[in-house]
Amino acid sequence: MTLPDGQEEEAQGDAGAAPETPPPAEAAAPTPKPAAERPARPAKEAEPKEAPRIPPPAGSINEILAAAVPGVAMLAYMVPTLQGEAVAVEVGRDDLVPVMTAARDDKRLDLKYLRCLSGVDWQDEGLEVVYHLSSFTTRHQLTVKTRVTYDDPVVPSLASLFPAANWHERETRDMFGIVFDGHPNLVPLLLPDDMTDHFPLRKDNPLQEIEEWQGENLREGAGEGEE
Amino acid sequence: MVAEHEQGLDIVDMPINMGPQHPSTHGVFRMVLVISGEKVVDVTPHIGYMHRGGEKLMEAMDYRQGIGYADRTEYLAQFSAELGYCLAVEKLMGIEVPERAEYIRIILTELNRLSSHFMFMGAFGIDSGLFGTSFTYAFREREYIQDVFEEVSGDRLMYAYFRVGGLAWEVTDNFTQRVHEVLKKTQKGIKDLDDLLTKNEIFMARCQNIGAFTADRAIAYGLSGPLLRASGVNWDLRRDEPYSIYPRFTFQIPVGNYGDVYDRYLVRLEEMRQSVSIIEQALEKLPPEGPIVPEKMPRRLRTPPGEVYAKVESPRGEWGVYLVSKGGDKPYRLKMRSPSFCNLSALREMTVGQFLADAVMILGSMDIVLCDVDR
Amino acid sequence: MLLAAPSFGISQPAVRALLALIVITMVMTVAVAYATWYERKIIARIQQRLGPTRTGPFGLVQPIADMLKLLVKEDLRPADADPVAWELAVFGIFVPAFLAVVAVPFTADWLVSSLPLSLLYLLAVSGLSFIGFLMAGWGSNSKYALLGGMRAAAQLISYEIPLILAMIGVVMVTRSADVYSIILFQDRVPLIVWQPLGFLIFLTASIAELERQPFDIPTGESEVAGGVFIEFSGIRWSMFQLTSYVNMYVFSLLGAFVFLGGWEWPFGRDVGWGYQLLLTSAKMSLFIVFYLWARATFPRLRVDQLMSYAWKVLIPFALVQIFLNGLFIVYDPPYVDAFLLVSSGLGAAALVTLVYQSVRVKPRLPLQMFSNTVEARSVV
Numbered sequence: 001m002t003l004p005d006g007q008e009e010e011a012q013g014d015a016g017a018a019p020e021t022p023p024p025a026e027a028a029a030p031t032p033k034p035a036a037e038r039p040a041r042p043a044k045e046a047e048p049k050e051a052p053r054i055p056p057p058a059g060s061i062n063e064i065l066a067a068a069v070p071g072v073a074m075l076a077y078m079v080p081t082l083q084g085e086a087v088a089v090e091v092g093r094d095d096l097v098p099v100m101t102a103a104r105d106d107k108r109l110d111l112k113y114l115r116c117l118s119g120v121d122w123q124d125e126g127l128e129v130v131y132h133l134s135s136f137t138t139r140h141q142l143t144v145k146t147r148v149t150y151d152d153p154v155v156p157s158l159a160s161l162f163p164a165a166n167w168h169e170r171e172t173r174d175m176f177g178i179v180f181d182g183h184p185n186l187v188p189l190l191l192p193d194d195m196t197d198h199f200p201l202r203k204d205n206p207l208q209e210i211e212e213w214q215g216e217n218l219r220e221g222a223g224e225g226e227e
Numbered sequence: 228m229v230a231e232h233e234q235g236l237d238i239v240d241m242p243i244n245m246g247p248q249h250p251s252t253h254g255v256f257r258m259v260l261v262i263s264g265e266k267v268v269d270v271t272p273h274i275g276y277m278h279r280g281g282e283k284l285m286e287a288m289d290y291r292q293g294i295g296y297a298d299r300t301e302y303l304a305q306f307s308a309e310l311g312y313c314l315a316v317e318k319l320m321g322i323e324v325p326e327r328a329e330y331i332r333i334i335l336t337e338l339n340r341l342s343s344h345f346m347f348m349g350a351f352g353i354d355s356g357l358f359g360t361s362f363t364y365a366f367r368e369r370e371y372i373q374d375v376f377e378e379v380s381g382d383r384l385m386y387a388y389f390r391v392g393g394l395a396w397e398v399t400d401n402f403t404q405r406v407h408e409v410l411k412k413t414q415k416g417i418k419d420l421d422d423l424l425t426k427n428e429i430f431m432a433r434c435q436n437i438g439a440f441t442a443d444r445a446i447a448y449g450l451s452g453p454l455l456r457a458s459g460v461n462w463d464l465r466r467d468e469p470y471s472i473y474p475r476f477t478f479q480i481p482v483g484n485y486g487d488v489y490d491r492y493l494v495r496l497e498e499m500r501q502s503v504s505i506i507e508q509a510l511e512k513l514p515p516e517g518p519i520v521p522e523k524m525p526r527r528l529r530t531p532p533g534e535v536y537a538k539v540e541s542p543r544g545e546w547g548v549y550l551v552s553k554g555g556d557k558p559y560r561l562k563m564r565s566p567s568f569c570n571l572s573a574l575r576e577m578t579v580g581q582f583l584a585d586a587v588m589i590l591g592s593m594d595i596v597l598c599d600v601d602r
Numbered sequence: 603m604l605l606a607a608p609s610f611g612i613s614q615p616a617v618r619a620l621l622a623l624i625v626i627t628m629v630m631t632v633a634v635a636y637a638t639w640y641e642r643k644i645i646a647r648i649q650q651r652l653g654p655t656r657t658g659p660f661g662l663v664q665p666i667a668d669m670l671k672l673l674v675k676e677d678l679r680p681a682d683a684d685p686v687a688w689e690l691a692v693f694g695i696f697v698p699a700f701l702a703v704v705a706v707p708f709t710a711d712w713l714v715s716s717l718p719l720s721l722l723y724l725l726a727v728s729g730l731s732f733i734g735f736l737m738a739g740w741g742s743n744s745k746y747a748l749l750g751g752m753r754a755a756a757q758l759i760s761y762e763i764p765l766i767l768a769m770i771g772v773v774m775v776t777r778s779a780d781v782y783s784i785i786l787f788q789d790r791v792p793l794i795v796w797q798p799l800g801f802l803i804f805l806t807a808s809i810a811e812l813e814r815q816p817f818d819i820p821t822g823e824s825e826v827a828g829g830v831f832i833e834f835s836g837i838r839w840s841m842f843q844l845t846s847y848v849n850m851y852v853f854s855l856l857g858a859f860v861f862l863g864g865w866e867w868p869f870g871r872d873v874g875w876g877y878q879l880l881l882t883s884a885k886m887s888l889f890i891v892f893y894l895w896a897r898a899t900f901p902r903l904r905v906d907q908l909m910s911y912a913w914k915v916l917i918p919f920a921l922v923q924i925f926l927n928g929l930f931i932v933y934d935p936p937y938v939d940a941f942l943l944v945s946s947g948l949g950a951a952a953l954v955t956l957v958y959q960s961v962r963v964k965p966r967l968p969l970q971m972f973s974n975t976v977e978a979r980s981v982v
Contacts, residue, residue: 080318081535082318082535083469115545162449164572188275190275205283207287352901358649358897358898359898360898360899363650363651364649423899432903432904433902433904461970461972477973478974480972480974481969481971482970482971484969490969497969582906584902584905585904
């Protein structure tokens with residue numbers, strides 16, 4: 001699919017935010033950084049694999065959370081949303097249930113709505129479960145993440161706290177093999193009933209050859225419009 | 228299965244399988260109901276028949292190819308899915324969409340909401356036992372809308388028309404006029420369906436007080452969209468977490484009181500009218516000319532490392548994209564938060580204790596799309 | 603009074619009766635096959651489509667095409683089906699329907715046999731069909747069929763009662779249980795004027811006896827999987843369908859004769875059989891069009907709503923009608939006609955109002971509408 005006429009091709013072939021700058025704070029009018037601010041590139045790829053972590057400003061909800069669960073080790077930073085930014089916290093596996101209980105029950109947070117529960121496979125850094133919470137009354141949004149290792153992929157289940165988590169946890173177990181301890185019915189949901197040892201969304205589960213081929217073609221600029 | 232012994236006879240609850248192929252299940256969905264006489268004692272939904280490994284496939288597709296797959300996930304509200312996907316990528320890349328493209332996107336998304344709700348009306352009438360009248364009325368209106376979509380994107384169902392940064396190509400010259408015509412016809416269609424169903428005594432008897440779900444349970448189960456609003460929760464992403472240019476329009480959001488099947492039907496009917504109003508406002512304010520992609524649009528869509536959770540209000544609820552990127556032109560992880568998946572997880576609680584015939588009505592009122600449930 | 607008019611010069615009554623039976627059976631078969639045609643056309647028009655158009659002009663050959671297809675279909679027999687029940691279920695439904703046609707007087711002279719209790723005979727015979735449904739439901743060895751069969755039996759038995767009670771009201775007024783005499787009674791005024799409540803009850807109960815929308819739970823429900831008939835295919839299924847249409851004709855004719863005056867009103871018996879036949883057909887068609895229209899427009903009632911409607915609404919009102927009739931017959935006040943008219947009319951109005959009120963559950967709050975420009979203060 002060719003771009004409409006009149007579009008210029010970028011010199012370097014890619015634009016978007018330079019790696020050093022944080023994600024834009026406002027949704028309106030972000031400008032692409034001029035090339036001069038970008039540091040010199042070494043021979044191999046220079047793009048860091050991680051977005052920089054911007055700590056949340058004072059008075060954000062992570063402070064309420066830290067106060068509600070004393071002694072919790074929490075890493076807090078900001079992540080972009082379509083409307084601006086929201087707070088994300090990373091907690092350890094054992095602190096997960098107290099943190100989520102506090103998030104739900106504390107009246108200043110009232111984060112009762114579990115929107116989304118995803119798993120992410122970070123390969124060397126382990127498996128991660130990401131929870132997106134939000135509140136209808138206080139309008140807060142919170143992302144909670146927790147990380148486990150491949151050898152011990154057990155995360156406490158939140159199905160009793162948030163009934164919404166029930167099916168999401170089953171799906172995450174199907175796809176990533178993360179065992180949710182305390183889940184009432186952890187049987188395969190999307191995969192066949194007997195497929196309990198094979199976790200498709202893990203990165204060591206390779207893509208089928210055809211997808212690799214399509215991807216390769218596009219990278220070489222050969223095939224066009226493989227949609 | 229409960230077995231009782233009475234006068235030497237075993238009384239056993241009967242399991243009934245509403246199998247994967249069934250006219251009422253709106254797709255390939257299997258429900259095992261255990262009934263005791265006429266009341267449902269237990270429901271076990273079995274999904275996964277349409278699972279195609281979408282999220283894994285997305286990791287192999289770059290940000291232009293992924294739009295096609297987003298279509299196939301939400302096959303009745305395609306523009307909402309495309310919009311959610313594009314918004315997520317645009318947020319990460321920091322791209323601003325030009326005005327004209329924004330307006331056209333909104334017009335098409337709201338037309339899609341209309342056609343999706345028409346589909347609901349048609350299928351819901353059939354579920355309630357109407358021989359097919361609501362279906363033919365609804366699909367006549369859908370045809371008008373799909374004609375417009377076909378003129379604009381070239382396809383009747385899988386549009387793949389939005390692109391990261393705007394639209395794929397310019398709309399037809401008579402787009403505004405065509406949409407005006409379609410709106411006139413669909414307003415009549417909405418009225419026809421309203422007259423047929425809303426005050427029909429039998430329809431009301433079948434729908435009222437069935438599958439009532441309170442606001443607390445709805446929030447706990449993560450419901451969204453018309454189901455959440457019918458339960459009394461005043462939440463619509465277009466107003467409360469606005470995206471694109473929705474704050475420029477004035478429309479109303481219907482909220483029900485009882486959370487039952489009838490309220491969900493009424494909420495969707497009212498949403499159709501509000502969508503017509505939004506489209507009319509957008510047509511008035513549509514800039515007559517302008518670019519549809521930003522000027523400095525990169526040839527290769529690469530996102531910087533980061534993550535974003537972008538959510539849009541699809542006709543079914545909150546369709547979200549959780550995009551994790553480690554740089555490069557493909558997502559590292561793309562999770563599609565599917566409204567039908569979350570709504571369907573509440574099926575058991577809604578259906579237990581109701582009659583057998585109501586299970587079909589409740590399932591119909593959820594308006595699920597199986598491709599979205601299974602991805 | 604046997605078949606006199608087109609008598610082919612045959613004198614023996616038995617042969618004439620046999621001839622009449624053969625004629626009627628053939629005519630009914632064709633009429634029923636073409637009932638499928640006009641049903642599809644009329645319902646299609648209500649649904650904004652055309653119905654069959656390609657098979658022959660206006661799709662007129664469609665019923666023949668359907669019959670041919672069904673005749674050559676493989677006769678599938680479930681392995682575990684009960685041999686007697688499953689095989690004979692079709693006959694259990696089919697035979698009573700055709701038996702009922704025997705007592706129907708199509709015009710003043712055209713009838714197969716004149717029974718002094720023909721109304722009773724008609725109702726009794728058409729009530730036999732529920733046995734066939736039970737046999738089909740049980741014999742199919744399938745859960746859906748069993749559910750459908752049980753519901754069918756419950757529905758048919760429940761709605762027989764208001765049907766018969768409405769007819770008893772008619773019998774009380776006309777002092778005769780013979781359809782022929784009832785028609786003759788209506789030479790001045792059709793019975794719908796004296797018995798509007800009975801008419802409404804008959805109308806509703808007859809739709810339920812026909813198992814059409816909104817009462818088609820046995821055949822359409824079991825979650826839209828065909829109910830009682832899911833294990834029957836080909837010629838057996840076609841016999842079920844045709845029986846449904848024969849029943850439709852029988853009930854339409856019954857309604858036309860008993861309540862609308864049949865071939866007697868308004869022109870009387872002295873016009874030729876052509877006009878009488880025309881009148882019969884026209885009045886019958888009114889009923890048929892009503893049944894088809896109801897089918898295309900109404901959703902399906904749930905089983906418990908259906909049963910409660912029969913037992914809690916229709917039967918009490920039918921008893922009220924009988925009671926009123928009895929009052930006027932025993933005490934014979936002056937202007938009995940006017941009184942009967944007024945009281946029955948009031949009863950009919952009461953029934954309609956009650957139905958109207960009862961299906962409206964307690965008044966509901968309307969939807970709340972919130973503007974998008976105002977940030978909502980409280981969400982829940």
